[in-house]
Amino acid sequence: MSATALIVDDSRSIREVIRRIIRISGFGPVRCIDAVNGREGLEILSREKVDVVLTGIHMPEMGGLEMLAEMRRQATLQNLPVVVVASDAGLRRVKNATDLGCGKFIRKPFYPEEIKKALADAGQLQEAGQDERVETDIDSVDF
Amino acid sequence: MKELRQTLIQSIFEVFEKMFYIFLEPSDVHFLGFDVEADIDFQGALKGSLSLQLSHNMAKHMVSHLLNMPLDQVTDEHVQDCAKEATSMICGNFITRADHQNAYDFSPPQFFTTPKGPWPYSPDEKSESVRLNFDSDSGRASVMLSLSN
Numbered sequence: 001m002s003a004t005a006l007i008v009d010d011s012r013s014i015r016e017v018i019r020r021i022i023r024i025s026g027f028g029p030v031r032c033i034d035a036v037n038g039r040e041g042l043e044i045l046s047r048e049k050v051d052v053v054l055t056g057i058h059m060p061e062m063g064g065l066e067m068l069a070e071m072r073r074q075a076t077l078q079n080l081p082v083v084v085v086a087s088d089a090g091l092r093r094v095k096n097a098t099d100l101g102c103g104k105f106i107r108k109p110f111y112p113e114e115i116k117k118a119l120a121d122a123g124q125l126q127e128a129g130q131d132e133r134v135e136t137d138i139d140s141v142d143f
Numbered sequence: 144m145k146e147l148r149q150t151l152i153q154s155i156f157e158v159f160e161k162m163f164y165i166f167l168e169p170s171d172v173h174f175l176g177f178d179v180e181a182d183i184d185f186q187g188a189l190k191g192s193l194s195l196q197l198s199h200n201m202a203k204h205m206v207s208h209l210l211n212m213p214l215d216q217v218t219d220e221h222v223q224d225c226a227k228e229a230t231s232m233i234c235g236n237f238i239t240r241a242d243h244q245n246a247y248d249f250s251p252p253q254f255f256t257t258p259k260g261p262w263p264y265s266p267d268e269k270s271e272s273v274r275l276n277f278d279s280d281s282g283r284a285s286v287m288l289s290l291s292n
Contacts, residue, residue, distance in 0.1 A: 010204025011228040092246040108232045109161035
């Protein structure tokens with residue numbers, strides 16, 4: 001059975017980079033779902049079982065921290081692991097995210113290992129055996 | 144402004160090296176004829192804007208390196224998304240370094256296929272600005288930071 005990662009960012013490039021890091025990081029099998037902002041992220045979370053969320057902060061319509069605040073108001077999403085990936089990483093912003101239960105704050109630009117470690121620490125994606133096939137949705141890579 | 148200039152250079156290098164695997168060389172030459180530009184505004188204890196101009200070759204190499212795709216498969220949409228994201232990253236990284244304490248608001252990055260005009264265009268009378276030029280094997284880039292008083 002595959003785990004599911006929700007990637008929320010308004011940049012397709014960043015979503016694809018994170019998706020590729022997950023694909024090559026030795027987690028297996030992982031299904032990746034994309035959202036372009038917090039509102040779309042919440043909509044996906046209302047109908048899909050998601051194991052971990054990676055989100056940016058500044059996005060049109062609804063940002064990542066607003067999405068996180070709404071998640072924490074919902075009983076079913078209160079404990080869902082969330083990794084914030086953002087270039088706006090001042091102390092106050094990081095504290096806001098941490099107060100909302102963000103498990104890990106990764107500052108852009110990032111090395112792939114930082115994403116991999118954050119996901120490993122979240123504990124929801126299992127390390128794959130060497131022969132295990134990794135699944136990903138690659139349809140939404142298209143621009 | 145001198146300290147902010149050094150901080151901005153560090154942010155530009157970090158973004159280009161970590162995300163795009165491109166090693167920039169600072170240049171004193173004021174290049175003209177950039178092909179694309181992305182701008183972002185920021186507001187907090189510091190207020191202003193940051194613009195990134197790129198040659199088409201540089202923009203295509205950035206996409207190619209970021210997404211690990213052949214140059215001939217890079218589309219205009221890739222270039223637009225990548226230029227906006229690079230601008231956002233440089234600005235966020237710069238602000239975090241320059242003012243680690245405070246939270247800032249950022250505008251959505253804007254993209255232009257025809258840059259507004261040869262820099263330095265007339266900055267606002269009440270603003271300070273710094274322009275940095277870079278060359279590399281992948282093409283040319285220029286960054287302009289304007290701070291409002």
